[in-house]
Amino acid sequence: MSESDSFFEKVYVVARKIPYGRITSYGAIAEYLGAKKSARMVGWAMNASHRKEDIPAHRVVNRKGLLTGKHHFEGTNLMQQLLENEGVQIKENQIINFEELFWNPNLELKPLY
DNA sequence: TACGTGACAAGAG
DNA sequence: TCTCTTGCCACGT
Secondary structure, eight states: OOTTOSHHHHHHHHHHTOOTTOBEEHHHHHHHTTOGGGHHHHHHHHHHHTTSTTOOGGGEEOTTOBOTTGGGSSTTTHHHHHHHHTTOOEETTEETTHHHHBOOHHHHSOOOO
16 A cells, blocks of 8 residues: 555554544654654644544644644634543643643554554 | 745754 | 754745
């Protein structure tokens, strides 16, 4: 299968595998893809992917658990509401139990190669 | 064709 | 402990 030819596509694949009620970080995805230093690209990928309905971009936050990408969603609290709807507690744009809900693709997913 | 931008992360000072 | 700088790479203008 060649669903993940480009770095972008790989980001999409990983993002789609984020379990319900769980969250991960840009860096974690980047690291899983073997490009830990390219976390910015993950954010850029999200920017392009959030247009796709099958990409749960709201489950991806920065390493501090901050909803830095909320402004890219419609309205001001759509991203927060989506997460709260999944049982994620948020306060001031930050996920409270971030460490508990953190989903690490490096551990949960099998190696890409 | 070339340069600037971007939802980040980590190291160094 | 906090702030600044650098690295990375694809897309848009």
